Amino acid sequence: MVKFLPLSEAVAWNLNDGDTVAFEGFTHLIPTAAAHEAIRQGFRELTLIRMTPDLIYDQMIGMGMARKIVFSYLGNPGVGLLRRARDAIENGFPRLIEVEEHSHAGMANAYEAGAAGLPCAVFRGYRGAGLAAVNPNIKTVSCPFTGEVLAAVPAIRPDVTFIHAQKADRKGNVLVEGIIGIQKEAVLAAKRAVVTVEEVVDNFDELHPNLTVLPSWTISAISVVPGGSHPSYTHGYYIRDNAAYLEWDEIAADREKFRAWMQKNVMERTADDFAARVEHLRIAA
């Protein structure tokens, strides 16, 4: 059953060196606080899965935690490139990382297959695309009914998935709303799931019946971390800190500047520091 835990304990109990882990969030609801906790605890040899790796995987790669990265868009959304990830891929700094690259359609289908308990996903994709030639995990199958040749990719089954969400009720059911991305599939595809939430409410009695609610028994641990997705945003709570994404481009451009920033803003901080970071971004009630 789900446990409400301080984030440091939720991460320590669910993540291990060498794990295949997804910290998911499609621009919205990025689990930054959970990623920073994993960085502080110094996990190693991780296989990092994410459709849109953005800042937190740039940080984890820059800290030397990743053995391999599986992704479909390795950018700082709307800003440009991920400079720590580039340094690893282009120069092997701080270490070489293995790359498995897909398209969004490929990863979305692969997560869905993972949630559905299937070994692989089948879809109409990668036609004429160079990725099919460089990624051995992109194959084809023929439709047994029409003969159409379709793309196939293996299902994604993370050891653990981390997501951020709006709220949990006291029983540990979790509400995700707004741009819901791939979070439901990433949780249901994983062996374990850890959710950070903005707040805990008594119950979900007043919710619309079709909202995305993850039942408590699909989740391993919940941690209450207000502001836990900063500089991403939480729909209904605070807006995206676009300026922070622009600033990151400069911080990550330089190895020393990056290290200093990580020391000051991650290593010497705790999950409790996130609430203050979103104060000026909160949506007026």
Added chain:
Amino acid sequence: MSDSKLGFTPNEMMTIAASRALKNNDVCFVGIGAPSAACNVARLTHAPDITLIYESGTIGTAPNVLPLSIGDGELCDTAVTTVSVPEMFRYWLQGGRISIGFLGAAQLDKFGNINTTVIGDYLHPKTRLPGGGGAPEIATSSKEIYITMAQSKRGMVETIDFYTSFGHGEGGDHRKRLGIETAGPTLLITDLAIWKPDPVTKEFTVVSLHPGVSRAEVQATCGWTVKFTDALEETPAPTALELKTLRDLQARTKAAHAATGKEKAA
């Protein structure tokens, strides 16, 4: 070409020319950057009912400011509905609901193939770019593809380093031979000209020069030998309404994106 003399910049002309290509009944899958500006200018001028879709799952969105990312909250707040990412790619894109996929490009060749993955060798890249995101399937599942980018010799090249998304391949019927049934790139709008593929070879050919632009300028900023159609036209200059709409949108956007930083510093 003097901007002050014309009263608009080449980039403004590009965005406005691109916006005019969109129709009121289009269902458009919007790439971030230049396509996003063009699509929203269309919505705010001649195509108020256009359906704009961003890959984050927002369908029928009408942002008041241009989003910095494809998943800004503004897109969800103003959308008709917001669906999950797998639903977006399976039902809406793969399902054949998209009339226009609107893409930008880091590197483009004359057949509309796009590279946003690597400069150099894939395994040992000189520059690791962000990659394809949704583009590989947008390029093959949308009924048509429009591309917009500013011209440069680095960007418009004879041979791209990686086929992130497939245009017309080596030209001719290459799409058909790969089992791709959609039309692929049918329009390229740059800061200097409007291009359309030759009906047979599928090579992009200049059909219209923007006001004040010469053939020599188009060639000087393009890495392949440019073909011009016999009946070359001049793109109509932006109207006062188009320019005002674009500039107001960009001013609102700039103010909104700067706001988070300013308050932080205060």
